[in-house]
Amino acid sequence: MDGHCLCGAVRITAIPSSQAASACHCAACRRWTGAAMWAVEAAAAEVRVTGEVRTYRSSPLAERAFCPACGTHLWIRDDGKDYDLMPGLFDAASEFPLSHEVYADRAFACVRLAGSHPRASRAEYENSHPFVEGDAR
Ligand SMILES: [Zn+2]
Numbered sequence: 001m002d003g004h005c006l007c008g009a010v011r012i013t014a015i016p017s018s019q020a021a022s023a024c025h026c027a028a029c030r031r032w033t034g035a036a037m038w039a040v041e042a043a044a045a046e047v048r049v050t051g052e053v054r055t056y057r058s059s060p061l062a063e064r065a066f067c068p069a070c071g072t073h074l075w076i077r078d079d080g081k082d083y084d085l086m087p088g089l090f091d092a093a094s095e096f097p098l099s100h101e102v103y104a105d106r107a108f109a110c111v112r113l114a115g116s117h118p119r120a121s122r123a124e125y126e127n128s129h130p131f132v133e134g135d136a137r
């Protein structure tokens with residue numbers, strides 16, 4: 001799928017790992033996105049990026065990338081791992097269903113998501129994944 005930021009300076013081509021998007025309600029994602037973060041996963045080898053990208057190291061484990069010209073959020077990526085790309089960059093992602101939510105018990109009221117998809121609470125997620133104390137405050 002082909003995508004781009006709001007101003008078009010950054011272009012991304014990616015083959016997603018699955019045709020679905022996940023959601024994260026951790027405090028860092030809430031703050032970064034405005035309320036919740038949606039992500040389409042793609043292996044690093046399946047992502048091509050052109051244009052200048054700025055990154056912000058949001059934790060010792062991960063960086064978040066954005067376009068320095070228009071500010072569009074592009075991805076979050078744990079070091080050396082797959083990309084979690086912002087679905088809004090890609091018109092082809094517009095019909096991707098929600099695969100699962102993490103930090104579901106931390107969701108703002110305005111983005112509590114209906115449906116029977118899998119949900120992990122903060123405790124459930126942090127029991128099974130690396131995380132940074134304070135990142136999810
Ligand atoms: Zn841009």
Ligand SMILES: [Zn+2]
Nearest residue numbers: 024025026029
């Ligand atoms: Zn998060």
